[in-house]
Amino acid sequence: xxxxxxxxxxxxxxxxxxxxxxxxxxxxxxxxxxxxxxxxxxxxxxxxxxxxxxxxxxxxxxxxxxxxxxxxxxxxxxxxxxxxxxxxxxxxxxxxxxxxxxxxxxxxxxxxxxxxxxxxxxxxxxxxxxxxxxxxxxxxxxxxxxxxxxxxxxxxxxxxx
Amino acid sequence: xxxxxxxxxxxxxxxxxxxxxxxxxxxxxxxxxxxxxxxxxxxxxxxxxxxxxxxxxxxxxxxxxxxxxxxxxxxxxxxxxxxxxxxxxxxxxxxxxxxxxxxxxxxxxxxxxxxxxxxxxxxxxxxxxxxxxxxxxxxxxxxxxxxxxxxxxxxxxxxxx
Amino acid sequence: xxxxxxxxxxxxxxxxxxxxxxxxxxxxxxxxxxxxxxxxxxxxxxxxxxxxxxxxxxxxxxxxxxxxxxxxxxxxxxxxxxxxxxxxxxxxxxxxxxxxxxxxxxxxxxxxxxxxxxxxxxxxxxxxxxxxxxxxxxxxxxxxxxxxxxxxxxxxxxxxx
Amino acid sequence: xxxxxxxxxxxxxxxxxxxxxxxxxxxxxxxxxxxxxxxxxxxxxxxxxxxxxxxxxxxxxxxxxxxxxxxxxxxxxxxxxxxxxxxxxxxxxxxxxxxxxxxxxxxxxxxxxxxxxxxxxxxxxxxxxxxxxxxxxxxxxxxxxxxxxxxxxxxxxxxxx
Numbered sequence: 001x002x003x004x005x006x007x008x009x010x011x012x013x014x015x016x017x018x019x020x021x022x023x024x025x026x027x028x029x030x031x032x033x034x035x036x037x038x039x040x041x042x043x044x045x046x047x048x049x050x051x052x053x054x055x056x057x058x059x060x061x062x063x064x065x066x067x068x069x070x071x072x073x074x075x076x077x078x079x080x081x082x083x084x085x086x087x088x089x090x091x092x093x094x095x096x097x098x099x100x101x102x103x104x105x106x107x108x109x110x111x112x113x114x115x116x117x118x119x120x121x122x123x124x125x126x127x128x129x130x131x132x133x134x135x136x137x138x139x140x141x142x143x144x145x146x147x148x149x150x151x152x153x154x155x156x157x158x159x160x161x
Numbered sequence: 162x163x164x165x166x167x168x169x170x171x172x173x174x175x176x177x178x179x180x181x182x183x184x185x186x187x188x189x190x191x192x193x194x195x196x197x198x199x200x201x202x203x204x205x206x207x208x209x210x211x212x213x214x215x216x217x218x219x220x221x222x223x224x225x226x227x228x229x230x231x232x233x234x235x236x237x238x239x240x241x242x243x244x245x246x247x248x249x250x251x252x253x254x255x256x257x258x259x260x261x262x263x264x265x266x267x268x269x270x271x272x273x274x275x276x277x278x279x280x281x282x283x284x285x286x287x288x289x290x291x292x293x294x295x296x297x298x299x300x301x302x303x304x305x306x307x308x309x310x311x312x313x314x315x316x317x318x319x320x321x322x
Numbered sequence: 323x324x325x326x327x328x329x330x331x332x333x334x335x336x337x338x339x340x341x342x343x344x345x346x347x348x349x350x351x352x353x354x355x356x357x358x359x360x361x362x363x364x365x366x367x368x369x370x371x372x373x374x375x376x377x378x379x380x381x382x383x384x385x386x387x388x389x390x391x392x393x394x395x396x397x398x399x400x401x402x403x404x405x406x407x408x409x410x411x412x413x414x415x416x417x418x419x420x421x422x423x424x425x426x427x428x429x430x431x432x433x434x435x436x437x438x439x440x441x442x443x444x445x446x447x448x449x450x451x452x453x454x455x456x457x458x459x460x461x462x463x464x465x466x467x468x469x470x471x472x473x474x475x476x477x478x479x480x481x482x483x
Numbered sequence: 484x485x486x487x488x489x490x491x492x493x494x495x496x497x498x499x500x501x502x503x504x505x506x507x508x509x510x511x512x513x514x515x516x517x518x519x520x521x522x523x524x525x526x527x528x529x530x531x532x533x534x535x536x537x538x539x540x541x542x543x544x545x546x547x548x549x550x551x552x553x554x555x556x557x558x559x560x561x562x563x564x565x566x567x568x569x570x571x572x573x574x575x576x577x578x579x580x581x582x583x584x585x586x587x588x589x590x591x592x593x594x595x596x597x598x599x600x601x602x603x604x605x606x607x608x609x610x611x612x613x614x615x616x617x618x619x620x621x622x623x624x625x626x627x628x629x630x631x632x633x634x635x636x637x638x639x640x641x642x643x644x
Contacts, residue, residue, distance in 0.1 A: 461520025
């Protein structure tokens with residue numbers, strides 16, 4: 001299994017000088033979680049973007065990383081706003097992999113529980129799946145087109161795809 | 162899915178008066194994690210014991226709770242010291258359920274990451290399993306007789322069952 | 323002693339729906355710290371503003387609250403950007419009180435250590451002072467015109483007033 | 484100012500292998516707090532003991548460290564059970580210093596707020612004192628013989644000395 005970390009709220013940290021949250025160009029949040037596992041999981045960072053800024057080229061870059069990965073099972077940590085678009089993009093490519101998207105509505109650095117639970121559930125869920133693209137967020141697990149973000153209440157929900 | 166919380170290190174909290182960690186008779190730690198999920202998961206507490214004190218009768222009580230549960234998929238939060246014994250006890254009973262044991266080496270109240278990751282991974286893992294008894298700890302997932310505690314280094318490991 | 327909480331970074335919390343930090347209209351952060359004390363300290367909220375939005379009228383409101391307080395020693399939790407301006411405003415009024423300003427560069431909800439240390443140090447420092455206006459931030463304690471914010475490195479420093 | 488760290492609950496950490504809290508032979512907890520200050524404060528560790536194990540010789544060692552310190556103001560981080568005995572021991576020696584004892588009822592590593600608040604308040608309180616021995620715990624500040632531990636409710640209280 002390999003974790004590809006593209007940034008998003010999951011990774012945001014607070015900058016005391018600017019007074020703002022930003023997406024850092026590192027995998028500190030993911031690494032903090034992965035470090036408690038007995039067997040190391042490969043973690044690779046790319047893009048490091050707020051998902052609202054994710055472009056078509058970025059999605060191609062992500063797809064290429066997945067194609068080049070030796071691992072059959074890939075977890076993608078991604079911003080929540082366009083997680084569905086990136087997932088759909090990958091689904092159309094029909095890659096021969098298990099790809100599970102996850103992220104967080106609250107940064108790991110602000111409150112670690114949601115981010116930790118989402119990533120760990122995605123990993124557990126990915127173990128027994130057949131090839132395809134999936135989303136795991138806030139306890140909701142399913143094919144990518146069945147898990148959507150309800151922007152009004154800030155929760156991910158299961159819908160019939 | 163239903164979570165049966167039997168206690169163990171996962172749940173321990175610090176008592177400032179005695180200066181000791183104790184297993185509280187509540188589900189506060191489990192509830193803190195479950196509260197971030199969109200759909201509520203049933204959480205039920207029983208025994209609330211350090212697993213070194215778990216008796217044959219306690220394991221029968223746990224088995225009975227599982228038999229009586231409407232849910233097909235059961236997560237058991239359990240102390241790590243005799244998690245294997247309880248899992249074996251249940252496996253011998255051949256219940257028609259997916260039963261996944263989890264717990265933590267560090268109390269949720271001391272440092273939430275491991276406990277949160279273990280419970281969430283157990284839930285994700287349980288979604289796609291066929292009936293049987295499993296253990297999920299520290300990133301290691303498998304049939305109950307393939308996941309053992311290495312007492313010297315305080316880590317769970319995968320072994321050939 | 324009385325704590326007057328005007329808002330600022332000290333109090334900011336994350337809103338998962340907007341993805342932004344905001345100044346809540348409550349004293350949750352201050353209360354979390356004060357709750358560990360044996361004797362309760364009066365906590366009163368007002369304004370609840372980012373200090374960049376603090377107006378002359380707001381400073382008058384704060385001054386009036388202080389005048390009306392029975393307590394001789396007042397801690398003011400305030401945003402860091404205009405803490406000096408509010409302190410100077412109060413100093414000119416020559417109130418017959420010990421007034422100690424504090425705040426935080428990192429929100430209590432993001433990382434509690436700095437906010438907790440600043441407030442507690444301000445309280446300890448206030449115990450033995452003669453009347454006047456002071457600032458306590460990041461371990462630096464002194465008359466209000468001797469403690470300034472270095473905006474480039476995000477640290478408060480002691481200067482000769 | 485100098486911080487002498489003797490151990491006690493303040494410093495305790497959880498050992499996942501033994502399942503117990505222990506007093507580590509380092510200053511990690513104190514350093515985590517001191518690191519947010521603009522100006523560094525000297526931190527020196529000694530004894531690293533649960534205060535129930537503190538002997539007459541240990542108190543002599545502590546006194547000697549204080550005598551040898553260049554600093555006029557000394558903060559002693561100490562276990563709560565015999566904090567009063569160590570403070571009395573030092574008071575009898577009549578050292579020409581400001582000595583403020585503090586500690587915590589809950590380890591910094593379990594829940595950082597009380598430990599952080601106690602240490603920071605002790606530092607703020609120490610700034611404006613005349614020579615003598617004092618205790619600062621849970622918001623209570625005073626001469627060492629006026630601040631006592633109520634063992635039943637686990638709270639420090641102010642009494643007439």
